[in-house]
Amino acid sequence: MYAKSWFFPDIISILPLEILLNNGNMNKLTRFSRLGKIYKVLRVSKLMRLIKTLKARSKVSKHLTETLKIN
Numbered sequence: 001m002y003a004k005s006w007f008f009p010d011i012i013s014i015l016p017l018e019i020l021l022n023n024g025n026m027n028k029l030t031r032f033s034r035l036g037k038i039y040k041v042l043r044v045s046k047l048m049r050l051i052k053t054l055k056a057r058s059k060v061s062k063h064l065t066e067t068l069k070i071n
Helices: 007-014 027-068
Strands: none
Touching (some): 007 027
16 A cells, blocks of 8 residues: 555655756756655644544543543
């Protein structure tokens, strides 16, 4: 599953394009190389949203368990 979905973007994001493509016309290539960094930021933000959602679900589950507890 990983190889079909995230593998290629992960490989692209770690390539040091600034070093590999060191020539005079770097403006467009430099912009392209930033796509990997933007991709990483988007993945981190997605992870943060997931963590926030899991925390909210955990709190709801905890409160529900306490409310339904029969002693």
